Amino acid sequence: MTYAKDDPRSALSASATKAKDTGSAIAAPEFLDFSITAPDVLTEAGSRQWIVRGQNFVLIHTEPEPGDTIWSAELGSEQVVLLIDENSGLRGSSADSAEKHEVTGPALVVIPPGASEIVSTGSGPITQLLQSDETEWAKRASNADSYAEPHPRVAPLELWPEPVDGYRWRTYRMADVPDEPKRFGRIFRTRAFMVNFLKPGAGPRNPHKLSPHHHDDFEQCSLIVAGTYVHHIQTPWGTDASVWRPEDHARVGSPSATIIPPPTVHTSQAIGSGRNHLIDIFSGPRHDFSAQPGWVLNADEYPAPQD
Structure with a gap:
């Protein structure tokens, strides 16, 4: 991995990013x-939705019309909702409570x-993250064919421990997160996700x-919500030249x-x-980020696995 000296990720252990050759x-x-x-979906009210997936997750991105119901469904697992900017907002309810939840962005919500x-x-964008074992939704992804067979280099999702106070509606507002130059970004995790x-x-x-770097056995989803980017990605060469890219x-x-x-070398x-x-998305949570003191902002609610 290659990070500038003032990049907080330079503190990560090199052994955590040593690529493995699975064949x-x-x-x-x-x-x-x-x-x-x-x-992929255009609602009657005019909201536009794109549905895509990775190995362990499904992503639904909505450019909504105000007042539109963009989700009404039942899941067997938590979902994460990202209110991208100050124009994003939701009113939500869940089966665990009759309470109505009103949230404005930017924020991360766990349902x-x-x-x-x-x-x-x-009118601001809203992104939902679901586990890919919610098969009804995984099948709806526009790139579902890419995962007709599991990618062998991506580790299957292993859920982290349950939240210490049980499942409930949780809201994390970005305005409540103080600046800390020694911390990398604003990181939150659940049992299945790290954002x-x-x-x-x-x-x-x-x-x-x-900051070109690679990951051994997990995908990274880079969600661009403003501006224009170039993703630089280099695929390592193996012994079989017919699959070089x-x-x-x-x-x-x-x-x-x-x-x-994984294990492509990449930087954005x-x-x-x-x-x-x-916004970077991982499923499941990253052990290396979790090991850095103070990086995961809700670590007291979602504990890491015990060795």
Whole structure:
């Protein structure tokens, strides 16, 4: 891994990112640019939804019409909802309580298992994260064919311990997170997910301070919600030249989701002159980030596994 000295990730152990050779072919990255593709769902009220998946997760991204019910369904597991910006908002309810929940963004919301409903109260984007073993939703993904067979280099999801105070509605507002230069981003986790709700940036990223790195056995989903980025991805070469791939330097707009497979070397570069905003998503939670004191902001609610 290659990080600048002032990048908090430089504290990560090198052994945590040493690639393993499983003998299996390396999956191709997927660049799912919603800014240039038609939505998978267009609601009667006009909200637009894109549904995509990775190995262990399903992502539903909604560009909503205010007042539209964008979700009414039952799940066997928690879901994570991202209210992307200050124009994003929801009114929600879940089967665990008769209470109505009103939340405005930017925020991360966890909804407990069971039946739930989400009404958008604003015009800003909303992203939902579900486990891929919610098979009805996994089948609806526009890229479902890519996962007709599990990718052997991606570790199956192993749920982390249950929250210490049980399943319930949880809201984490980004405005409540203080700045801390030694912490990498704004990281939250659940049993199945880790989300780094990075802060928006202004202008292009310094090309002399990129951070190429790889992951042994988990995918990274980079959700672009503002601006334009280039995802630089290099697939390692093995002994079989017939499966070699050239480097990717894929330009994507917003909104978009890029699925980065292990153990590709990757880094993302904002190139837009205005506001640029990326959110990183992992399923399951990362052990290396979790081991850094103070990085996971809700670690007291969602404990890490005990060795």
